[in-house]
Amino acid sequence: MQKKAFPPHTSSQDSLSLSLSFSLSLSLSLCVCVCVCSVNMAQTCHTSAVSVVSRSAPPSSKFFSVKCTPNVEYGIKPSPPETSHLSPIPLNGNSVLLICMKRASQHENDSKLSVRYYGGDKEVLGHAVLHLTALEISLDVDADRDGVVEKNNPNKDSWTWGPNGHGAIVLVNCDSERRYWKKLDAEQKYISKESDLKDMSLMVLRTKGPAKLPKGYKLTMHISQSDAESVRIFRTKSTGADAMSNIFQNYATRDYPLVLSSEVLSQEVPYLGGEAKMKFYVEGLRFPDKDFNGLVSINLSLLEPISKCFPETPIFTDKVMFKVAPWIMTPNTLKPVEVYVCSTKDNYTFLKGMRNLVSNSGYKLKICHEYLNRGDRWMQDELEFGYIDSPHHWFPVVLDSPRDGKLEDFPYEELLGPDFGYVTRVAERKDVSTMDSFGNLEVSPPVTVNGKNYPLGRIIIGVAFPTATKGRNMTKVVQDFLWAQEVQEPIALYSDWLVVGHVDEFMTFVPAPDRKGFRLLLASPDAGFKLFRDLQKDGHGQAKLFDGLEDEEPISVDDIVNDDKFHNQNIYVQGCIDWNRDVLKRELGLEDEDIIDLPILFKLVDDRGVYRAVAYYPDMVNMIVLGKNLGIPKPFGPRVNGRCVLEAEMCSLMEGLGLRCTFIDNFASYHKLLGEVHCGSNVIREPYDFKWWNLEM
Numbered sequence: 001m002q003k004k005a006f007p008p009h010t011s012s013q014d015s016l017s018l019s020l021s022f023s024l025s026l027s028l029s030l031c032v033c034v035c036v037c038s039v040n041m042a043q044t045c046h047t048s049a050v051s052v053v054s055r056s057a058p059p060s061s062k063f064f065s066v067k068c069t070p071n072v073e074y075g076i077k078p079s080p081p082e083t084s085h086l087s088p089i090p091l092n093g094n095s096v097l098l099i100c101m102k103r104a105s106q107h108e109n110d111s112k113l114s115v116r117y118y119g120g121d122k123e124v125l126g127h128a129v130l131h132l133t134a135l136e137i138s139l140d141v142d143a144d145r146d147g148v149v150e151k152n153n154p155n156k157d158s159w160t161w162g163p164n165g166h167g168a169i170v171l172v173n174c175d176s177e178r179r180y181w182k183k184l185d186a187e188q189k190y191i192s193k194e195s196d197l198k199d200m201s202l203m204v205l206r207t208k209g210p211a212k213l214p215k216g217y218k219l220t221m222h223i224s225q226s227d228a229e230s231v232r233i234f235r236t237k238s239t240g241a242d243a244m245s246n247i248f249q250n251y252a253t254r255d256y257p258l259v260l261s262s263e264v265l266s267q268e269v270p271y272l273g274g275e276a277k278m279k280f281y282v283e284g285l286r287f288p289d290k291d292f293n294g295l296v297s298i299n300l301s302l303l304e305p306i307s308k309c310f311p312e313t314p315i316f317t318d319k320v321m322f323k324v325a326p327w328i329m330t331p332n333t334l335k336p337v338e339v340y341v342c343s344t345k346d347n348y349t350f351l352k353g354m355r356n357l358v359s360n361s362g363y364k365l366k367i368c369h370e371y372l373n374r375g376d377r378w379m380q381d382e383l384e385f386g387y388i389d390s391p392h393h394w395f396p397v398v399l400d401s402p403r404d405g406k407l408e409d410f411p412y413e414e415l416l417g418p419d420f421g422y423v424t425r426v427a428e429r430k431d432v433s434t435m436d437s438f439g440n441l442e443v444s445p446p447v448t449v450n451g452k453n454y455p456l457g458r459i460i461i462g463v464a465f466p467t468a469t470k471g472r473n474m475t476k477v478v479q480d481f482l483w484a485q486e487v488q489e490p491i492a493l494y495s496d497w498l499v500v501g502h503v504d505e506f507m508t509f510v511p512a513p514d515r516k517g518f519r520l521l522l523a524s525p526d527a528g529f530k531l532f533r534d535l536q537k538d539g540h541g542q543a544k545l546f547d548g549l550e551d552e553e554p555i556s557v558d559d560i561v562n563d564d565k566f567h568n569q570n571i572y573v574q575g576c577i578d579w580n581r582d583v584l585k586r587e588l589g590l591e592d593e594d595i596i597d598l599p600i601l602f603k604l605v606d607d608r609g610v611y612r613a614v615a616y617y618p619d620m621v622n623m624i625v626l627g628k629n630l631g632i633p634k635p636f637g638p639r640v641n642g643r644c645v646l647e648a649e650m651c652s653l654m655e656g657l658g659l660r661c662t663f664i665d666n667f668a669s670y671h672k673l674l675g676e677v678h679c680g681s682n683v684i685r686e687p688y689d690f691k692w693w694n695l696e697m
Helices: 194-199 347-362 412-413 476-484 525-537 558-560 565-589 645-653
Strands: 001-005 020-025 030-037 048-052 062-069 071-078 096-101 110-119 124-140 169-170 201-210 216-223 229-236 259-262 264-271 275-282 295-306 315-322 336-342 364-368 383-389 394-400 423-424 441-443 447-449 452-454 458-462 490-496 507-513 520-524 595-599 602-607 610-615 624-626 629-632 659-662 681-685
Touching: 020 629, 062 071, 071 110, 096 110, 096 124, 096 458, 110 264, 124 295, 124 315, 169 201, 169 275, 216 259, 229 295, 259 264, 275 315, 275 490, 336 347, 336 624, 347 364, 347 624, 347 629, 383 412, 383 681, 394 412, 412 423, 441 507, 447 565, 458 476, 490 565, 520 525, 525 558, 525 595, 525 645, 565 595, 565 610, 595 645, 602 681, 624 681, 645 659
Parallel strands: 030 124, 169 315, 336 364, 394 423, 458 490, 520 595, 629 659
Antiparallel strands: 001 020, 020 030, 048 096, 062 110, 071 096, 110 124, 124 201, 201 275, 216 264, 216 295, 229 259, 229 275, 295 315, 336 681, 383 394, 441 458, 447 452, 507 520, 602 610, 624 629
């Protein structure tokens, strides 16, 4: 007699459905069926397979009846007329038999369903027997983001934002478990230490069924080529015990074979038999970027053999989705952990001031010595500290700028290590300018703008003025990277008017006990000229800036106030800052009360044929913020009654916020080289309590 096959395909879209491939044979022929489910067996059994009953019927069949063993349930559509359950059912071309299993099989072919066919006089014409084997299969992830891999979450194959969102998260494995002969873990095709597993996301294959799959059937995990460029999957050979319990044992890396990668897109995975779990570890390889939205899918299929001449057919596919965690910057308002500065042959005075500030603030100071920095003192410009986070793990990650000065090896050689990650963006040397140093990369504290919440703040970069045709800009690869992280939507300010071109030369943020929890500090030539004019009116016009500084010509308040050319230069600078002030107010939802103007003057100099600005005296806005302690460039302003009036004004403005000012002499070693305290230092800070995946996007 002719054998018919009906192989419906299902996926986790309906997490309670059963996938069934089966054949019906007439007369007494035996037929085997494999029934696969991704289902909580305690729930109501759902449709597992559909068969058009007439396809297996003898030509003269008019009626049929069905019998099954206790683990099998069936239904008929359209519903037959009410008759005795023993009476044959009228057969027509649209009769459909729906079959499902109540639970997984303990043994192969341990359940059975039979269909008997009758003629017009209800004589038996033949019957079909279906032997059934039910498997329960589920590929599981932490889709509800609580740090635990739950069984068969119905939302595991999609990803949404928000506190009520769902979807698993994977970290880029960008740290290095090896302290020597360093290499990013993501660049290795094996697990060097079991401690590396905590940087990966757990994925669990749960199966329940007979001791082995029917002959020819196999489980296969597979991924697309594009997704395989972004993640890799390892598995454990452990069959029962929780492999994570051995996480601190640094041996037997062979027990975590590579399953999927850009070279291996599909691979058979073991079926363990009985009720079993197999653990897989998903490793992120790259951050979201212009060409990658961070989403990847991983699939598991049960393949059914057809014949030697044809490939296996997937009769069941389960899918999970991950999102790669973004890189997140930390603002001045978060708690410091460690401060980094360079030691050079000429910055002893600066270093002494920083040591005292950091020690008195209760934090750690890390000094990069000259054999490492090779004379490059600009710690802020070479790198930016941030972090990555998931429900199960987080660690700091340094973003290395493409400036690649003599400090270029420091982030990789000295910072990269266990649970300290590294990422960079490489640009063509011809495209890199001073705008790519990370004094030109800042981030605001959390803000709400026109009802939209930015609980992780907003990244701030400096670029050329929008109408400029030959201005300098941060290189595109860095801007693309920052935009692709999504969670700290960038703001572009106009900073090309400065010789160095960095936003930290005219703005910063400090914590505050009221309003939005911070204040924006802006350099203000207007405030500077007002302060000096008031000094002049009060009879202090002969007080001098830079008085007592070696190799620096003192200049009186009268000379500054009466210099029309200098005044006009600062009017121009104020206009540039005012343009940025308006942008910051609009993009951060600020009011004038959220902004403090600092008395800072600038001068214009010829920068290769273009006049750009530099700070005239040490730029007090270019400070380091350590909790309530501020490390501020010592301005060497005019002195009245023995006290620098610029320092006094700064203290008056900051002490109202409960902040303490420490003035650090960086005149010779930083200011004269067009930088200040902030340019020469960097701070690792604690991460946000707020979890980025809870953002309302």
